[in-house]
Amino acid sequence: MAVSDTHAAIDASAAQLPGALAAADYLPILPVVICFLAGAVMLILRKRTAWHGWIAIPALCLLTLTDLLLLRRVAGEGPQTMMMGGWRAPFGIAFTADLAGTLFATVGAMVALACGLFALVSISAEERRYGFFPFLFLMMGGVSGAFLTGDIFNLYVWFEVLLIGSFGLLILGSRHQQLDGAIKYCFLNLVGTTLFLIATGYLYGWFGTLNMADIARKAADQPAGGGLYTIAALYLVAFGMKAAGFPLNAWLPASYHTPRFVVSALFAGLLTKVGVYALIRVLLMLLAPQQQDLAFILAWVAGLTMMVGALGALAQTDLRRLLNYVVISGIGTIFVGIAAPGALGAGGDGAVGLSGALFYALHSIVVMTGLYLAAGVATDRAGSSSLHDMGGLWRGHVGFAAMMLVLLFAVSGLPPFSGFWPKLMLVRASFAAGMPWLGAAVLASGFLVTIASARVFALAFWRSKPEHEAMVVEPARYEHLDGPKPRGADAMLPILGLVCLVLAAGLWPQWLAGLTRTAAAGILDPGAYLHSVFGAAP
Amino acid sequence: MEAALSLVVAILFSVAIYMLLSKHIIRMLLGTVLLGNGVNLLIFTAGRVPAITPPIIPDGADHLEAVTANPLPQALILTAIVISFSFFAFLLVLAYRAYQDLGTDDSDEMRVAEPEEQGLPPLGY
Numbered sequence: 001m002a003v004s005d006t007h008a009a010i011d012a013s014a015a016q017l018p019g020a021l022a023a024a025d026y027l028p029i030l031p032v033v034i035c036f037l038a039g040a041v042m043l044i045l046r047k048r049t050a051w052h053g054w055i056a057i058p059a060l061c062l063l064t065l066t067d068l069l070l071l072r073r074v075a076g077e078g079p080q081t082m083m084m085g086g087w088r089a090p091f092g093i094a095f096t097a098d099l100a101g102t103l104f105a106t107v108g109a110m111v112a113l114a115c116g117l118f119a120l121v122s123i124s125a126e127e128r129r130y131g132f133f134p135f136l137f138l139m140m141g142g143v144s145g146a147f148l149t150g151d152i153f154n155l156y157v158w159f160e161v162l163l164i165g166s167f168g169l170l171i172l173g174s175r176h177q178q179l180d181g182a183i184k185y186c187f188l189n190l191v192g193t194t195l196f197l198i199a200t201g202y203l204y205g206w207f208g209t210l211n212m213a214d215i216a217r218k219a220a221d222q223p224a225g226g227g228l229y230t231i232a233a234l235y236l237v238a239f240g241m242k243a244a245g246f247p248l249n250a251w252l253p254a255s256y257h258t259p260r261f262v263v264s265a266l267f268a269g270l271l272t273k274v275g276v277y278a279l280i281r282v283l284l285m286l287l288a289p290q291q292q293d294l295a296f297i298l299a300w301v302a303g304l305t306m307m308v309g310a311l312g313a314l315a316q317t318d319l320r321r322l323l324n325y326v327v328i329s330g331i332g333t334i335f336v337g338i339a340a341p342g343a344l345g346a347g348g349d350g351a352v353g354l355s356g357a358l359f360y361a362l363h364s365i366v367v368m369t370g371l372y373l374a375a376g377v378a379t380d381r382a383g384s385s386s387l388h389d390m391g392g393l394w395r396g397h398v399g400f401a402a403m404m405l406v407l408l409f410a411v412s413g414l415p416p417f418s419g420f421w422p423k424l425m426l427v428r429a430s431f432a433a434g435m436p437w438l439g440a441a442v443l444a445s446g447f448l449v450t451i452a453s454a455r456v457f458a459l460a461f462w463r464s465k466p467e468h469e470a471m472v473v474e475p476a477r478y479e480h481l482d483g484p485k486p487r488g489a490d491a492m493l494p495i496l497g498l499v500c501l502v503l504a505a506g507l508w509p510q511w512l513a514g515l516t517r518t519a520a521a522g523i524l525d526p527g528a529y530l531h532s533v534f535g536a537a538p
Numbered sequence: 539m540e541a542a543l544s545l546v547v548a549i550l551f552s553v554a555i556y557m558l559l560s561k562h563i564i565r566m567l568l569g570t571v572l573l574g575n576g577v578n579l580l581i582f583t584a585g586r587v588p589a590i591t592p593p594i595i596p597d598g599a600d601h602l603e604a605v606t607a608n609p610l611p612q613a614l615i616l617t618a619i620v621i622s623f624s625f626f627a628f629l630l631v632l633a634y635r636a637y638q639d640l641g642t643d644d645s646d647e648m649r650v651a652e653p654e655e656q657g658l659p660p661l662g663y
Contacts, residue, residue, distance in 0.1 A: 160621045179636040180651040190570055190625055197577050205584030258651050317659040387659045458663050
């Protein structure tokens with residue numbers, strides 16, 4: 001601005017970083033930039049729907065590659081910070097990529113790539129013209145921003161960005177079922193983010209700062225007081241609602257089965273995990289003393305969410321609605337690690353609970369996305385998504401049946417797939433935290449989900465196709481079957497990719513467990529995070 | 539000043555929650571608007587209201603000389619207003635479309651996505 005020219009004598013070095021940022025410093029913000037650029041370009045080319053795939057898939061590949069580069073850098077050098085506009089912390093908005101956030105962002109980008117590939121064969125030209133891919137990228141921009149930001153108000157903004165993108169995806173097609181589901185999803189998520197905003201307002205009033213590193217620094221030497229408990233409890237309710245933890249989970253089974261399968265897959269994989277990630281970030285890094293007093297409530301929430309999810313899955317007839325409850329059960333399992341994060345420096349496996357929670361969350365992102373995509377293929381092949389009418393699917397495609405079996409085993413937590421190892425860590429953590437009943441709840445819900453999974457496989461794949469007519473024929477129930485059919489190798493490829501990830505994480509869990517252990521340590525002891533934001537001399 | 543504003547926030551919140559508990563979508567919509575306004579006022583109050591002097595640094599100085607209004611909460615509120623307004627616009631259209639297509643404004647009667655008589659899954663193999 002012109003003002004700075006007339007008063008060049010003002011010394012800004014206390015507020016601004018010297019010199020321009022190097023090109024490599026922009027890496028933490030790059031995933032968001034890629035998403036918004038690609039989304040904007042496709043919005044401009046709205047009517048050229050044939051081009052969307054050619055833009056979307058390379059952009060998603062680029063996004064995954066950027067996240068992998070960032071992950072490599074963060075794993076090697078520790079958290080990376082970019083201060084917007086070159087302002088010093090805590091004045092500028094910080095983007096801080098630490099290991100936990102980068103892991104989530106990377107796996108999220110991989111899942112989005114799989115969904116993008118699946119969308120090529122399952123989204124009609126009309127829905128592309130209404131903006132399927134722009135919405136997808138808008139949402140991914142919000143998701144990446146939420147995982148990488150280092151500013152609590154900025155986190156709120158990214159939540160809203162991903163929410164408005166998800167609204168667009170949810171109602172695309174405007175079938176009756178979708179409108180019904182969208183009403184519930186939109187209102188409850190709006191109330192959830194409003195609670196988040198309330199808590200953030202109080203947090204600002206308390207600390208006078210919004211930078212997460214600055215809050216973590218100041219909260220560490222705060223006396224335990226009533227005000228901070230209010231804030232912590234508000235955050236717990238807000239993020240518990242986003243993550244669909246019991247008793248705030250009603251919106252998820254009401255809406256996740258209504259849009260296209262690929263949209264369900266994306267939502268089930270990513271959106272609830274953003275809530276979980278934010279809860280981990282706020283309760284375990286910013287308000288750690290308050291978390292210790294909330295641990296008992298968190299443990300109950302975890303146990304009840306797991307059981308409600310597992311029992312709900314047992315009671316469902318529709319394949320996708322069954323999966324909705326499996327998502328909830330997985331959220332409960334992650335909550336176990338938030339309730340019992342484990343102490344640092346406890347022998348060889350410090351922070352085993354939080355490490356298990358992060359591992360399980362990453363596993364759940366991949367597996368749930370894979371399951372919903374596979375459910376899309378299975379529904380198309382069987383001509384119905386009701387377990388009463390499905391059957392004999394293994395005859396048509398043995399490879400597909402095998403992939404479904406791997407995914408169902410993984411989601412039930414059976415070895416040697418990726419769900420087993422984090423559950424082992426979580427059970428050990430709950431015993432170490434003096435809550436053996438919570439460990440028992442993990443195993444019991446795992447058992448119930450195993451029964452539900454076995455029922456899916458036995459009925460839809462193993463038995464022969466039932467002869468009887470469809471029991472209840474309502475047009476509304478089958479209206480999601482119109483549109484392009486996800487068939488052939490193009491639909492199998494993304495599922496196969498996700499199955500390979502599940503297999504890799506299950507057979508060689510050490511590398512991922514090593515990463516999540518470092519990530520968990522970085523959250524419980526944010527020294528490196530603070531150093532990255534404030535530099536050597538804070 | 540803060541005490542009076544807190545009272546206004548409390549009234550806005552209670553009215554908003556009352557409206558949100560209704561089963562009619564249009565009243566819930568009004569509830570979300572009130573809730574958004576209540577939150578904006580809350581952020582404003584939480585940022586303290588010491589003075590109404592604008593925070594402008596005088597010519598030639600490099601810092602503020604007197605107590606001024608806190609500009610940061612106002613920036614936050616501005617962001618929140620834009621977001622809540624756009625959400626309200628979206629929800630309004632969604633509610634109207636749902637009313638047209640589903641023929642009801644009563645959220646209890648919206649059972650298309652979760653039909654009431656679903657029955658049990660096959661219990662035998």
